[in-house]
Amino acid sequence: MSGKLYAISTGPGAADLITVRGARILGKLDVLYAPAGRKGGDSLALSIVREYLGEHTEVRCCHFPMSADSAEKEVVWEEVARALDAEVQAGKQVGFITLGDAMLFSTWVFLLQRLSHPECVEIVPGVTSxxxxxxxxxxxxxxxxxxxxxxxxxxxxxxxxxxxxxxxxxxxxxxxxxxxxxxxxxxxxxxxxxxxxxxxxxxxxxxxxxxxxxxxxxxxxxxxxxxxxxxxxxxx
Amino acid sequence: MSGKLYAISTGPGAADLITVRGARILGKLDVLYAPAGRKGGDSLALSIVREYLGEHTEVRCCHFPMSADSAEKEVVWEEVARALDAEVQAGKQVGFITLGDAMLFSTWVFLLQRLSHPECVEIVPGVTSxxxxxxxxxxxxxxxxxxxxxxxxxxxxxxxxxxxxxxxxxxxxxxxxxxxxxxxxxxxxxxxxxxxxxxxxxxxxxxxxxxxxxxxxxxxxxxxxxxxxxxxxxxx
CATH class of the missing domain: 3.30.950.10 (Tetrapyrrole methylase, C-terminal domain)
Incomplete structure (x- = not known):
């Protein structure tokens, strides 16, 4: 099976407002990347999807700085994009979760901009806030x-x-x-x-x-x- | 159990882009109202949700005229709103399905405007087109x-x-x-x-x-x- 990256929209907050597709994909992932607001902090997005995760899914929290310094932010986007690229190249089923809808005011698009293989990406839309x-x-x-x-x-x-x-x-x-x-x-x-x-x-x-x-x-x-x-x- | 009306957004078209909540509610309805574009015509919304419907759910297709004559449309909105009111008053679990999201460019809001008991209504949001x-x-x-x-x-x-x-x-x-x-x-x-x-x-x-x-x-x-x-x- 070849690697694939799913950007999964969690919806607005209630766990059952994720799509059926999103829930099904979460159950079969090898690894899930979850954005966290603060370093070492909890991820709201992760708390929303936890009940749908497969038993063997590895979870990696990644911290995106809220900094006004865009150079600092770009370094992190680049790092996470390279990590996602590497997982997909290794043949894994990879998820990245994002609050609300992935294509509206989401950090996800800064990663999408930087991915080497957009053809390996599936974006699962979600309910907006x-x-x-x-x-x-x-x-x-x-x-x-x-x-x-x-x-x-x-x-x-x-x-x-x-x-x-x-x-x-x-x-x-x-x-x-x-x-x-x-x-x-x-x-x-x-x-x-x-x-x-x-x-x-x-x-x-x-x-x-x-x-x-x-x-x-x-x-x-x-x-x-x-x-x-x-x-x-x-x-x- | 007291009656309740659920306005259920189907999402953009693929059956698995409905929310988990929407799918679960569809499985427990007594009666489902489905809008159809043409009189006697198929309902796209109904074809999206059919797989989630409970065995005993009664389906009623209702036709909303596309007419430019707003008096004609208002008569139909009023009729359907009265029918939904009556089902809820009879203690039923009633659904009304709507393409995309229920609150954006949807006929549903013309019904919502006319319902006698908005406190008995739950609107389930959906993925917009x-x-x-x-x-x-x-x-x-x-x-x-x-x-x-x-x-x-x-x-x-x-x-x-x-x-x-x-x-x-x-x-x-x-x-x-x-x-x-x-x-x-x-x-x-x-x-x-x-x-x-x-x-x-x-x-x-x-x-x-x-x-x-x-x-x-x-x-x-x-x-x-x-x-x-x-x-x-x-x-x-």
């Missing part, structure tokens, strides 16, 4: 002719303002540490009353705020906090 | 500070032009019947060479075009055809 948030909040992402923008709150303020003005629905990711600023932008745009915020959707710590006007500017938020804006949604 | 396309094409949706717009090609031309100018990545859905116009807009925006088109991603009829410049304006396309634009993606 914002699809999970829309489901839990019973608030649609977009209907019919509407348009949806997915932006990170780390984007330029002018770009966020423009997107708020132009789209019917918006997903604002990476709110953590930026809530006061985003709340002010939503207020300026007249959108505070059609926005909601969720943290850790589908995980045991899930929280939802539907009245952002009443949320204090210094409200402590979990790392995975996202705002969903839908300008037109209402029950009939 | 565009996440599947990004995975199959090995082309990311967005990285780091980038922004993604998801728009329907039925939107106003001025809105499409604006989105093409402003976002790093774009998903253009509902290309069917509008390819020539969208190709011209992409060309005007200088984006023809960073766009790709996929039809029926993850289904047996999957097709991918990476050189849109060479695709003829009157190329016959399947109904589920989507264009993905990523202005910055390249291998290292």
């Amino acid at each position: 914002f699809a999970a948030i829309a489901a839990r909040a019973q608030t649609p992402l977009a209907m019919e002719q509407q348009s949806l923008a997915v932006i990170a709150c780390t984007a330029l303020e002018s770009d966020i303002r423009q997107a708020l003005a132009q789209h019917d629905s918006l997903v604002l990711m990476k709110v953590y540490g930026r809530f006061a600023r985003i709340k002010a932008l939503l207020d300026d745009a007249g959108l505070l009353d059609c926005a909601l915020m969720m943290a850790e959707a589908t995980l045991p710590g899930e929280q939802c705020w539907r009245q952002l006007r009443e949320v204090s500017d210094d409200q402590p938020l979990p790392y995975f906090s996202t705002i969903l804006v839908n300008k037109q949604w209402e029950r009939v | 565009f996440a599947a396309i990004a995975a199959r094409a090995q082309t990311p949706l967005a990285m780091e500070q980038q922004s993604l717009a998801v728009i329907a090609c039925t939107a106003l031309e001025s809105d499409i032009r604006q989105a093409l100018a402003q976002h790093d990545s774009l998903v253009l859905m509902k290309v069917y019947g509008r390819f020539a116009r969208i190709k011209a807009l992409l060309d005007d925006a200088g984006l023809l060479d960073c766009a790709l088109m996929m039809a029926e991603a993850t289904l047996p009829g999957e097709q991918c075009w990476r050189q849109l410049r060479e695709v003829s304006d009157d190329q016959p396309l399947p109904y589920f055809s989507t264009i993905l634009v990523n202005k910055q993606w390249e291998r290292v």
Whole structure:
């Protein structure tokens, strides 16, 4: 059997929101690479998939620095990409797990960019955090002719303002540490009353705020906090 | 046991791209409602989930008119919502399946708007068609500070032009019947060479075009055809 690398999306957090395909592949891997936020720290992605892992799968946690220094990050991406290449060349069935969907705001794409044999790669898509948030909040992402923008709150303020003005629905990711600023932008745009915020959707710590006007500017938020804006949604 | 309504996202098309949760719920339903494109026609959503259905699950196909007449559509939404309400009130475990993700461009939200007991509803999110396309094409949706717009090609031309100018990545859905116009807009925006088109991603009829410049304006396309634009993606 020739080697293959699977990039497996875990979905938003609840273990049973992974795809059937992802779960089946996890059961037959020789080795699984799991990203960990801090050196020696736990991997949330690993905790999601643990129940699906085969008995003989070796697990390797890899640490990606959150550093602003892109040279430092590139060294790590290059190292992990070479390690994945080597496993595949050795004929192994290799997995790399990634939170949410592998192709949206994921470290995985920096590895994909650097792999020597993309033809040996299969990417298993996953449920995005914002699809999970829309489901839990019973608030649609977009209907019919509407348009949806997915932006990170780390984007330029002018770009966020423009997107708020132009789209019917918006997903604002990476709110953590930026809530006061985003709340002010939503207020300026007249959108505070059609926005909601969720943290850790589908995980045991899930929280939802539907009245952002009443949320204090210094409200402590979990790392995975996202705002969903839908300008037109209402029950009939 | 009290009645419950599950809106179950099937994912993009391949049966094993449904979530583990969706598959498990399908196995325990009393009744499943499946949307069908044409009256008496087959339901693509039903063909995706058939293998997960319990032996005793009753299947009811419901036809939603594609008509431009919104009064006609509203009558059907109201009828189906009342039927779902009645099943739940009778204590049944009821499913409604929906292609892709239930909260994105789905008829499901028109039913959700009209249900009498949203507290009896659980929405199971799914893999969107565009996440599947990004995975199959090995082309990311967005990285780091980038922004993604998801728009329907039925939107106003001025809105499409604006989105093409402003976002790093774009998903253009509902290309069917509008390819020539969208190709011209992409060309005007200088984006023809960073766009790709996929039809029926993850289904047996999957097709991918990476050189849109060479695709003829009157190329016959399947109904589920989507264009993905990523202005910055390249291998290292």
